[in-house]
Amino acid sequence: MNISDKAMKKIIEAEERCIGCKACMKGCPMLIKFCENPKDLLRELKDKKEYDYSLPYSCMLCGYCSKVCPKNVDLKSIFMRLRKDIVEENNGKVPKELGTGGVDIHQKLSFSYLFTSDIENLQGDTIFFPGCGLISHSPKIVENTYSYLRTKINGIGIYTKCCGKPTVFLGKDRKFKEYYSILEKEFEDKNIKRIITGCQNCFMTIKNNSKDIEVVSLWEVIAKEGVPEDRRGIGTTINKKFTIHDPCPTRDMDIIHSSIRDILNELGFRVEEMKYNRGETLCCGAGGLVPTTEGHIAKAHTIRRANEAYTEYIIAYCQECVESMRRGGKKSYHILDLLFNDDFQNMEQINQGLIRKWVNRYNGKKIGK
CATH class of the missing domain: 1.10.1060.10 (Alpha-helical ferredoxin)
Structure with a gap:
């Protein structure tokens, strides 16, 4: 061309x-x-x-x-x-x-009322925006996270739509603006002033496109408010060492990197750093839709990144990264599983299939109702 x-x-x-x-x-x-x-x-x-x-x-x-x-x-x-x-x-x-037809379908469904809802349970001007990946992974974890936030922030609502980032990656500017206008209208109609995001792509997408709204990472909130009392120090009872993988979308957000480490310290986990970390972290291999468009490049890089961790276990704070590290041959956990899943040590280290993820999305839209 x-x-x-x-x-x-x-x-x-x-x-x-x-x-x-x-x-x-x-x-x-x-x-x-x-x-x-x-x-x-x-x-x-x-x-x-x-x-x-x-x-x-x-x-x-x-x-x-x-x-x-x-x-x-x-x-x-x-x-x-x-x-x-x-x-x-x-x-x-x-x-x-x-081969990006599946991405188009994902985006269409991610803005449909079959798998999402409008802002629910709002009694203030702040919402929790968990993102597609977390809801696909576990509606229960999202619900537990939301329950925690409700004890810290009066009247916080929840919004289960997608941020539209996959459409940005496709290069479809007009379609993204069409999707994002749905969010903008909901933010305006509900007079939203602050959004707490559980996804790094959501954080950057909303921050860059809704500049009049305060966008805060979930990790900043938890680090500031403190981990749940019953989870404090749980890592000291676990004879495992974990490696932190920092997602690439928020590589320039030092406050997020520090917050994650503060949370893990409060939980009591023994952690190691990768050579490429924080601002100079490497992609997990799933960025830019490359697993769809050039799968061999993505696979090789995922294996490389996973092998840069010298421990058997990896902690990430992006669900796509968690799944990538498993594909790379490691055992991996989302930090929210450490915080809000009592049985995280017995989690099955197999990525969920597409049907299961959409069932989770369907069930996840009910949170807050």
Whole structure:
């Protein structure tokens, strides 16, 4: 496909700034596939003025490249621009060969009343927005988390819609705005002033698109208010060591990284850090819809990331990351399981199937009613 003027401007600027140090390649699986050096790739794109569909849809859009680049080259923004151009060129659709039809179905259902509800149980101006992943994992954990929040924040409501981030990843700007307008209307109608998110993608998506609303991570709230009294110190009775995996969407949110570690310390778990952590964390392999569009790249990176943990057990605070670490061969837990699941040690270390997840979504919409 031919490169648009908007994309070409970004490519030329990036190629001029890039010094070919390859710092970005240490944590990026797609660059290794397409080039020996990112500067060479940028130069090739500039000269040929065209690219294959697979290139931008191989990027996990995790932001590691720009985080470690000494010249602030942002490859993520280039590949995101190319995705948008592909969609615009194909009349609002992603080419069939990329296999993203299931994502479209997921998004349509994630804004339907069959699997979601409007804001429930609101008696104030604050809501809990758990996100699709958590509800798919366990409506019970979400309900327990919401019950905890109700003891800390008077009148807090709950909203079980999706934030629309998968549609952003597809490159479908117009469709995302259509979906997000549903959230905006609900926020406005219910006079929402603060949103507490349980998902890192939800945190960033709402923060970037509803700038007049205070968006707070669930982890900040728990770290500030304290873990449930009956969970304090439970980790001291468990003879296991855990490794923390930081999700990539909130790599720039130091307060979240610190809050997670404060919570684990209060729980009493023995934890280790990965080499690439906090702001320089690596994607779990599930970012940017790459498992759907370029599955071999995602699989290899997931195995790499899981193996960077020297312990058998990994703790994450993104459900997609939890499932990725299992696919990579590790035993993994969501931090909410440590907080609100009494039987977490006996959890089956098998990712749930698609049907089970949608059943959970259906049951999850009833929380707060």
